[in-house]
Amino acid sequence: MNPGLTQSLFARHALLPDGWRDDVRMQWDGAGNLTAVTAGATFLPGEAQAGLALPGMVNLHSHAFQRALGGLTEKAGEGPDSFWTWRDLMYRFARNITPEHIEAIAAQLFSECLRHGYTSVCEFHYVQRDQQGAMYARPAETAERIVAAAALAGIGVTMLPVLYSYAGFGDQPLSIEQQRFKTGPRDVMDIIAALEPLRGPQVEVGVAPHSLRAAAGAQIAEVLASLPPARPVHIHVAEQQGEVAQSIAATGMRPVRYLMEQFELTQRWCLVHATHLDAGETAALAASGAVAGLCPTTEANLGDGLFPLAPFLAAGGRFGIGSDSHVSQSPVEELRWLEYGQRLLHQQRNVAASPGERRVGDFLWRGALAGGALAAGRAVGALAPGKRADLLVLDSDHPNLFDVAPADVLSALVFCGNDNLVRDVMVGGQWVVRDQSHVAQAAIAQRYMHTIAQLRTLRA
Ligand code: NGQ
Numbered sequence: 036m037n038p039g040l041t042q043s044l045f046a047r048h049a050l051l052p053d054g055w056r057d058d059v060r061m062q063w064d065g066a067g068n069l070t071a072v073t074a075g076a077t078f079l080p081g082e083a084q085a086g087l088a089l090p091g092m093v094n095l096h097s098h099a100f101q102r103a104l105g106g107l108t109e110k111a112g113e114g115p116d117s118f119w120t121w122r123d124l125m126y127r128f129a130r131n132i133t134p135e136h137i138e139a140i141a142a143q144l145f146s147e148c149l150r151h152g153y154t155s156v157c158e159f160h161y162v163q164r165d166q167q168g169a170m171y172a173r174p175a176e177t178a179e180r181i182v183a184a185a186a187l188a189g190i191g192v193t194m195l196p197v198l199y200s201y202a203g204f205g206d207q208p209l210s211i212e213q214q215r216f217k218t219g220p221r222d223v224m225d226i227i228a229a230l231e232p233l234r235g236p237q238v239e240v241g242v243a244p245h246s247l248r249a250a251a252g253a254q255i256a257e258v259l260a261s262l263p264p265a266r267p268v269h270i271h272v273a274e275q276q277g278e279v280a281q282s283i284a285a286t287g288m289r290p291v292r293y294l295m296e297q298f299e300l301t302q303r304w305c306l307v308h309a310t311h312l313d314a315g316e317t318a319a320l321a322a323s324g325a326v327a328g329l330c331p332t333t334e335a336n337l338g339d340g341l342f343p344l345a346p347f348l349a350a351g352g353r354f355g356i357g358s359d360s361h362v363s364q365s366p367v368e369e370l371r372w373l374e375y376g377q378r379l380l381h382q383q384r385n386v387a388a389s390p391g392e393r394r395v396g397d398f399l400w401r402g403a404l405a406g407g408a409l410a411a412g413r414a415v416g417a418l419a420p421g422k423r424a425d426l427l428v429l430d431s432d433h434p435n436l437f438d439v440a441p442a443d444v445l446s447a448l449v450f451c452g453n454d455n456l457v458r459d460v461m462v463g464g465q466w467v468v469r470d471q472s473h474v475a476q477a478a479i480a481q482r483y484m485h486t487i488a489q490l491r492t493l494r495a
């Protein structure tokens with residue numbers, strides 16, 4: 036399209052940064068950036084129109100290849116199953132996948148994420164070596180496959196090449212199963228350098244030290260020193276009690292405290308999970324401005340525990356959501372379980388709210404947009420000039436939205452029923468989902484199923 040051309044959409048109701056507004060005209064340029072967002076506009080005959088429009092959600096934590104593991108780890112083993120036994124199965128699964136498989140699986144995943152309302156994803160990418168444990172001739176071979184899949188599906192992506200050097204605190208050597216993930220600071224810098232030319236309105240590049248188990252502080256510092264200061268930095272931290280115990284044994288500190296001792300956390304940081312925090316860590320994390328990257332369905336699936344959301348929010352903490360292992364591809368399900376976990380924990384209702392925003396669905400959706408945008412390091416998360424034209428149009432004809440005032444739409448979206456209310460999805464000014472179908476769904480699904488068939492033969 037001619038980059039000078041402006042396109043527009045007129046929404047009867049749209050969720051803008053200051054709340055729901057009526058008769059909103061959104062205009063964007065050929066690069067897919069919003070140029071004007073005007074409430075109280077007059078509908079022009081012939082103009083494209085929508086009923087209910089809202090910003091697309093950011094999925095701030097993804098390991099795309101794990102999408103193909105869904106449903107394969109839900110059978111009890113001999114001993115008690117845990118995060119650590121799941122991880123062994125995941126390692127075994129990761130052994131066989133090729134760059135082609137990674138691209139096919141990611142395209143399927145991203146098309147599903149789009150259909151459910153995610154318009155951006157942060158890929159925490161760690162399968163970076165070949166099956167023998169050697170770097171690919173192109174250091175960013177597998178990362179480039181993720182970017183290609185994102186382009187094919189039409190989702191915005193923040194690539195986070197992973198620093199992964201050790202099996203545990205105290206520089207323990209990697210196991211055989213972890214050789215495909217092995218990277219030192221130099222490898223990560225090479226991968227980032229190879230990805231730099233792919234940066235653009237739809238693609239950003241940051242970095243992800245895998246965890247304090249897998250990356251040493253000095254290594255993290257070395258990589259950060261090589262990266263422009265605004266780029267996102269994501270790290271898994273304090274997901275399991277076992278990790279907390281290992282951290283205390285090795286460092287005398289709990290993992291989040293240990294991280295904060297070594298680095299000044301700011302809004303460029305996303306602490307993924309951060310499940311097990313003491314009161315001091317909770318307050319300090321909230322005060323730092325870093326984003327807590329919460330992945331409620333995976334955290335539930337893996338038996339992690341519950342994030343201390345209430346004190347974290349009371350202290351002004353920022354959060355976003357991610358689908359991590361992709362047992363769910365729905366932001367509604369993540370947000371719903373984020374709140375339900377807290378209700379079960381506290382035996383209370385309506386936990387994620389504030390005096391300024393009493394509606395839980397709104398508090399969660401808008402909070403996750405703000406935190407997700409920071410974690411993505413891209414101009415997303417709001418319908419406002421300068422942001423990407425990334426939006427969802429809900430199915431106003433669905434019974435769940437019948438006679439629902441705009442102010443109550445997010446309550447219905449997040450808490451009412453299981454039908455997908457996302458009807459159309461636009462990313463960067465392009466429709467990628469129409470009438471609940473992804474525009475390339477058939478071809479992407481075909482290729483995914485072919486991949487699954489191949490992986491099954493390899494496993495057998
Ligand atoms: C991962 N997943 O990198 O895929 C991790 C498991 C680990 C989650 N933490 C591996 N959910 O943490 O060592």
Ligand code: ZN
Nearest residue numbers: 098159271359
């Ligand atoms: Zn993860």
